[in-house]
Amino acid sequence: MFNIGAFAQYGGVSVRMLRHYDAVGLLRPAHVDPHTGYRSYDAAQLARLNRVIALKELGFTLAQVRAIVGEEVGASELRGMLRLRRAELESAMAADAARLAQVEARLRVIESEGRMSSDDVVIKRVPAMRVAELTAVVDSFDPRLITPVITELYEELWNRMQAAGVGASGAAVAYYDNPEGPVTVHAGIPVDVGPEPSFDFAVVELPEVEAATLVHKGPADQVIPSVQTLARWIDAHGYTSAGAAREVTLSCPHCRDHSVTELQEPIARR
Secondary structure, eight states, rough: OOOHHHHHHHHSOOOHHHHHHHHHHHHOSEEOOOOOOOOEEETTTTHHHHHHHHHHHHHHHHHHHHHHHTTOOOOHHHHHHHHHHHHHHHHHHHHHHHHHHHHHHHHHHHHHHTTTTTTTTTTEEEEEEEEEEEEEEEEEOOOHHHHHHHHHHHHHHHHHHHHHHHOOSSOEEEEEEOSSSSSSEEEEEHHHHHHHTTTTEEEEEEEOOOEEEEEEEOGGOOOOOHHHHHHHHHHHTEEEEEEEEEEEEETTTTGGGOOOOEEEEEEEEO
16 A cells, blocks of 8 residues: 555555545545545555546546546557547647647738738739639638648549549649639649540639739748739729639648749739
């Protein structure tokens, strides 16, 4: 038997925590002296303590912990539960990290308002092209929504094109439709073939446009500063948007931090 101080040391917890677990019925002492009230524990109770701590660290409530350990869950079953909970926490952490990255991107935009150079904006004629494409609908232009969707679309489109024996004839081009509602995301790859009933993807013609263009270097989900630089240039030079914005992948589509994308905004004189 161990007194509460020794048991706390062996369990890697505080004496106060052990007293709290006793009070809520999670881990009762093996013996309580009726005269002094001193608590004593035996070594076998370390197994229950380990389960309680692991479940608490993974975010389970005290009520959930009590129910789980009360059922005397085996080590293998407990490990499965912990793995599931760990996956949930990792997903939440990834989502929080993505939100933080977007906040930082917005702060950079705010800090650089009026100071970002638009000298690299170029007006060009973008020729008509034929593309194979797949589409999906997202709720907004939030890069956190669009980036994973368009990545999956391109992977699926490429697989379907290979299965159909269709090759690419140019750099991937994405464009977006937003008729004052949800955003339709188009993942396109230029091709030299026409539509066929056997294709499980669409083949469409993109018209020739005059576009204001700007090269964005870096992750696609951090594109907002470049997009807003382009928007300010268009407005300052007497133009207005005149069609679906396009994004052409110039290099390293699978290298998140080193990708290069040309933003193409169709324009017309106001």
